[in-house]
Amino acid sequence: MAKFNLKVNGRSTTVDSWDPAQPLLYVLRNDLGLHGPKFGCGLAQCGACTVLLDGKAIRSCVTPVKSAAGHSITTVEGLGTPEKPDHVEAAFIAEQAAQCGYCTGGMIMAARAILDKDPRPTVEQVKAGLDGNLCRCGAHTRILAAVMRAAQSPQSKQGGKA
């Protein structure tokens, strides 16, 4: 068992992994109980597993835990709560921008990465930025509306800090 130090949602933690190549996704879900990131394909094709690594959106299903060690990781649980959602989560809730919701956690993380980089994107930029995140239910119009709504919030300009 190799030990890896991770900073997850602002807290330092040490995890054991029998295989240093174990994708971060399974460590987050099964060792740390963070179910926001989802297994969709294991192939970096759908975006359901998206988390932020040092602020950048990555696919946790193909990121070995050893390469995440020492980095700061944010999952959707690290943004807000149902009672106190962050501006992106709040916009998704306001737009009811989910059906089954399986893609939503990854979608919100991808959206957060877009807005943190460019707080006032155009719809076309958001579409391009989310193009690697798949939604099977067809909630695209609402998801786009939610990201544009989040972009209008004061927090968007400040990288999510209220």
Place this chain on the structure above:
Amino acid sequence: MISRRLLLKSGGALVVGFSLSGTLVQRAMAQQGPASDLGKTNDGNEIDSFLAVHADGTVTVYTGKVDLGTGLRMAVRQMAAEELGVPVDRVSLVEGDTALTPDQGSTGGSTGLTRGGVEVRHAAATARRALVAMGAARLGLPASDLTIENGIVRTASSATGIAIGALVDGKKFSLPVDAKVPLRDPKTYTIVGKPLPRPDVPAKCTGKHIWVQDYSVPGMLHGRVIRPPAIGAKLVSVDESSISAIPGARVVRVQNFLGVVAPNEWAAIRASRELKANWSDWSGLPGSEGLDQWVRKAPLEKSDITTSRGGDPADVMNASAKKLSATYFWPNQSHASLGPSCAVADVKDGGATVWSSSQGPHGLRQYVSNVFGMPMDKVRVVYLDGAGCYGGNGNEDVAADAVILSKAVGAPVRVQWMRHDEHGWDPKGPQQMLDLRAGIAANGDIEAWETEMWLPFARPGGRPLIGVDLAGIPQDHGQGAGLLNQNGDPAYPAANLRVTTHWIKDSPIRVSNLRAPGKIANTFAVESFIDEIAHAAGVDPVQYRLSRMTDPRAVAVLRRAAEMADWQPRPSPNPTASQGTLLVGRGVAYVRYKQAENYVALTADVAVDKNTGRITVRRITCAHDCGLVINPDALRNQIEGCIIQTASRAIYEEVKFDRSRVTSVDWISYPILRFSQAPRVEVTLLDHPELPLYGAGEAATAPVAAVIANAVFDAAGIRLRTAPFTPARVKAAMDGTGKA
């Protein structure tokens, strides 16, 4: 994981005071074992099957229907709260737990509200009448003077009365549901018709919602299945030593069923990849290339006349001014759930508890009981949300896999399919072929119409599950994919008409219901062909339809959709289509879903790239009439999803298979629509509170392929008759080099 302490604290009590999204607490109580008899009536005949009124005035509603991301979770509450006379936030809902809910049939065919909600409404209305009677006795007033508002039985003018919780005091009603009980007047509705937010959305947006994929029980192992490399291949040998280095990994082999379990999920995945197994060769598939030719030659079980009126259309059309014919083809498609199917099973004490996102928990319970030889009272299926399934995806198969593995290893097992399992092995929507012929008068009237459709025969019996077949366990081998031959005739007058269904004995690959079974392809064919007829008559396609409709609700949706698009009458194709490298056009399509339900009209604006053949759908307008609207925002969400998902199916999706196996096994080989290709969707709801409701989870899918194809004709003058409308297919049609 759900707190074990919380569960134990909740003890054996049937009902705890949930928050709106807290029903998971109750569901998790199923961890206590497979015993199904929790002392609650689930026969579907008594009020107590459907609802309980608690001493504090809160109400729990029980339904066998489930929320598949559709909004049912809110809509059923609204229907119950309205009818009972309590605020909606005092109503909680238990869905799809076979030990606690009545069997109201699978949540398919858009029956979630039409059956599930309506039965709950009748139970609530019967409960209201009983509560009013109890209140009348207590208050010493005639029942006819009393009503229930805000959870209080009182007269219309009095602010005080007696709370329903105090009247019931935790006791059962022990009264049958009266299907003829008077219902509240829709004019008085204050909860039904409101766009209330869905209670699961905040947790879904913050990583707190629990899907079946997130569920775990103590001592649970992770399982993965290893399917054969060819559909009919047999397992020759397994080298268990090939995974001996993977901690805790064990092989489970039952005849041709091969799986692995491990305490760690990644270990199970690696074991499933690294296990060396030899399989026999098999190549019994026709291949998806040229499947239309296979369909034409395939042995038939029988042919039925589905609809017939007037004289023989074949004779009549010989005398018509114009005669048209065309063949339309729709490929096999996958449910392509974003999260691969998953289930947790705990087989012990001669029974099983299965946590599943199956649309039909009660049906799955019956299946597990029959096939695995467990008494019904020892089998419990508990619904948990899954990734959207849109019909019979891999949910039932993976549940059987979990049961087989749990039984073999004597511990609870969670199985999630890998992406290649889901795309490769979910039962598919069937291929469909339609030949259409029409004889039209000079003014465009249809004098004769003939549809011939080829569909997989609906062989009686349940759908066989893969793992169970591989394990050599006897089971039904039925074949069914829903009511596939509806909407095969035009929605406009055709005096001499015949629709024939040719039932092909066997489907090349296993099929099941996929959203709006059959109706998307049938409407694609019929509404495209109507467009061909309108074009042949030189008439604007909206005008053509409007002038031949008699049902005012049909006229209303078509007029509205056209108005939303600012539709200016002219025949197709578009005389000013060319804009640089693009050709632009607009189209229209209409359906009365299942010929008896929702009215839906769509228009589409598309652009076709002259050089690449790529279609971009820019905008779709939709006017939708499903009678009474329960929750307009959840309804809009469904309609938007219907439209975008079907645009994806029409333009991008086709299951590919060779002689041995499905070869479209990921999101590259089975692409779906992405954000850059998502159209703007505008929806108008035509609400009719005084009319019955129709289920609306599917209807708006039906005209989508047709409206896109009709718009492409308007733009580029080419008629797309085979889905998906890939760039290569469009380009070939534009170049006149290929069959569209």
